Amino acid sequence: MDPILSVVVQNMRSRGICTSFCCVIIFLSIFDVLKLTTARCESGEVDMYQYPDSPFPANKTIEFKKPFTATPSVMYGITMIDINYAENKRAKIELLGSNETAFTVWMGTMHDTKLYGLGMRWMACD
Known part of the structure; x- marks a missing residue:
């Protein structure tokens, strides 16, 4: 001792x-x-949808209910997708940045894909 x-x-x-x-x-x-x-940890869900005009690509900022003491790690995954049947199926979500109070993601597609809806579930932990 x-x-x-x-x-x-x-x-x-x-x-x-x-x-x-x-x-x-x-x-x-x-x-x-x-x-x-x-x-x-804090978690949530984001759904973007619009038909017949696509809202994509789009940046989405999610604010935390209570600020973290340091920049948290953010994990996310696709939970919903609505794509025109006639084109290739391509969708993407990309983390653009995060801080103690919020994070921003880019939600979109590539090439000729017509994307009408995209949903994601996320979790942030310090």
Whole structure:
């Protein structure tokens, strides 16, 4: 055991303060000094749809309900797609940027694909 910690525990014992209470206080002090926090995640869903005129390509900014303490990692995936049957099926979502309060994605297609709807589910965690 650390000599300083040993002296603190011994001093608290001599004053009649229980050891478990002492350990809790020391743990909370270390926790505060190191600024340890638990991870936080937020998730949501975005659907864009318009027929017969396509709204794509489009940039979409999603704001978090509560700001993160640092820039979170953002994961996302396609959940819905509505494409004209006559062309090749191509759709793309690209993360353009993120910060503590929001992130922006580009939603679109390539070449001759006619895209009428595209949905995504996302999750951001620090």
